[in-house]
Amino acid sequence: MSGHRPPALALLLAEPLRAPLAPLRLARDWRALGRLPRGDGRAVMLLPGLFNGDRSNLAMAALLRRLGYRVEGWGLGRNLGQRAIGGDGARLFARIDDFAQRAGAPVTLVGVSLGGVMARIAAHRLPGRVRAVVTVSAPFAGPPEATNVWRAYQWLSGARIDDPAVRAWSGEAARPLPVPATAIWSARDGLVGGAICRDADCHAIEVASGHLWVQFDPQVLRAVAAALARDASQPLPAGGSFR
Template identity: 60%
Template sequence: MWAVASLLPARRMLASAPRGDGRPVMLLPGLVNSDRSLFLMRRYLRRLGYDAVGWGLGRNLGARAIGGEGERLLARVARLHEESGQTVTLVGVSLGGIMARFVAHRLPEAVREVITISSPYAGDPRATRVWRMFERLTGERIDAEGVVARRVEIARPLPVPATAIWSRSDGLVNGLICRDPEEDGCRAIEVRSGHLGVQIRPAVLRTVADILAVPGQGPLGTFRP
């Protein structure tokens, strides 16, 4: 409720963001969430001029949603790439950001850049308060051989430009594993936000808009709106 209330006084700041160029942007929700959780971000990016779409796979229940090898999500991104004739920008929240990195590794020719928001991809999943819930909802054990191999792949430097938006005050995941300071080609941008509702925080919305305006460029470091 506080995140929603903060949008009103920030409307001028949000409206002054750079205009988009019509490129396709796919938004990937966090654990348990669906495209509805990203409605405000999708609407905001569309108003700026981007072709922002949801992932169209229902609730994010890990492999149960995207397929055992991610084939459903990979097919969705490949289809958007083919239909638009452009590479796709992936913006993922929490688990959605981890999946965005997975797609970029598997389909680099279809991905323009990756933006993760509060996504704990760079460390042990036990450095979160939700890893047990992840196991119950997805049916996957974080120490299973296949899951560990996928985690290693996702944490490797991406073959496309990337930005990791993170917060020290996240509350549900350790913000320090939501970015890897040693990863070349990935900017780490710090914001002040808790985990719940991070996707509708004015600072996060504006940061995403600013990143999209200059994709793959800009200095590495910390940014506090």
């Protein structure tokens, strides 16, 4: 496992205790979040985590729209791994391509957990269609066994982590991206270790959150907004044509 281990049992057991605090903090800080840097109107697609759908990202979507971004969910129902995206990703890639065509510009992908892994793969597969990638608690830089959720992933997705196709998928996600990448991670995460949620080739932002309901945590939303503002000065990727 390349020296990576799953998060400690104490962190795992703390997850259900900490999770309800995130939306409480969000309610407290909602007004202040509206004072974050304004967006540039770019197209942003939000990719949910394992077993979650677009509703899990409602708070993030509402905030980013409030800041001036053009936001859409992925529109593929619950994230059940390869079951949701069409095997090798065809359904997801088609959704991103369609959004880019309608927006007339590449799409910035913000992916939570498994959604972040998928966002990185999409950035490799869709040159000229993805502008930047922001991952939130996404374990892209290590093997599935270095998480506490790999068994749930196998059950929900129907794919085994020792399948060569799954190993190749994980390897592709770990490769340096051809577009700007930001990784938001936490050392307190009880499901996926922070060490495999970032690498030397991306801009890393550390937060003090758990994993469950991470997308409701105000500090995470601030980090996402900061990542989008930081990438605003980056040149658009070359390639592709837009109507």
